[in-house]
Amino acid sequence: MTTCRSSESTDRPTESDGLDPRHDSRIKPIYTMISEGRNVNVTLIFGLDRYAAVIAAYITGLETLARDPDADLSLVASVASFFVSRVDVEVDRRLDEICGAGAEQLKDHAAIAPSKLAYQLFRREFSGQRCDALAARGARPQRPLWASTSTKNADDAPTKYVDALIGPDTVTTLPEATLELFNQEGVVARTVDDGAWWLNNEFR
DSSP: OEEEEOOOOOSOOOOSTTOOTTTOTTTHHHHHHHHTTOOEEEEEEOOHHHHHHHHHHHHHHHHHHTTSTTOOGGGOOEEEEEEHHHHHHHHHHHHHHHHGGGGTTTTTOSSHHHHHHHHHHHHHHTOSHHHHHHHHTTOOOOEEEEEOOSOOSTTSOTTHHHHHTOOTTOEEOOOHHHHHHHHHHOOOOOOTTTTHHHHHHHHO
16 A cells, blocks of 8 residues: 655645645645555545545545446555644644643643544545445545554543544554553444534534
8 A cells, every 4th residue: 555645734624625636736646546546545634624635636536547447446445544642742732832831731632623523524525426426336435544543641541542533434553552451441432423513513
């Protein structure tokens, strides 16, 4: 599987409609490789607007590939990788600069919310007529992948990020120590949607 890095963006979220990945130099390589039937791990995604563009590149790439009646779309696999704990690390650093000692109650809460919003975007974008037509040809959705799931704050539960982002059609990478702890103490239950209604109304 080929890895592509996605540039960070801090603009407000946009849906994938209206984006043309065939001509956007930032995501055109993703579109090109998918249209050639190659597997891609799109990594270092930190913004919902960039994630929407990645989804557009994947779907449009599959549609281009599907023009070949002999193409087997079921062979194409892709993930969109979010580095979860890195968000808290960076936000916490900036809070320390801005708030000093008063930052403690605000720290360590910035990473899970955008990951949950990304999952809601995934569910919206991989539904409807376009994706139904691709699925009929055997295509699979590009799954969100939660990376960097080990906690960096010693006061946090070691499986904090894993516990909060469990859901269908997702992938989670875990360090061995975190995996062992989850196997011993974790609960397998769908959590990725928890708080989704509040998050969508608060942040959009």
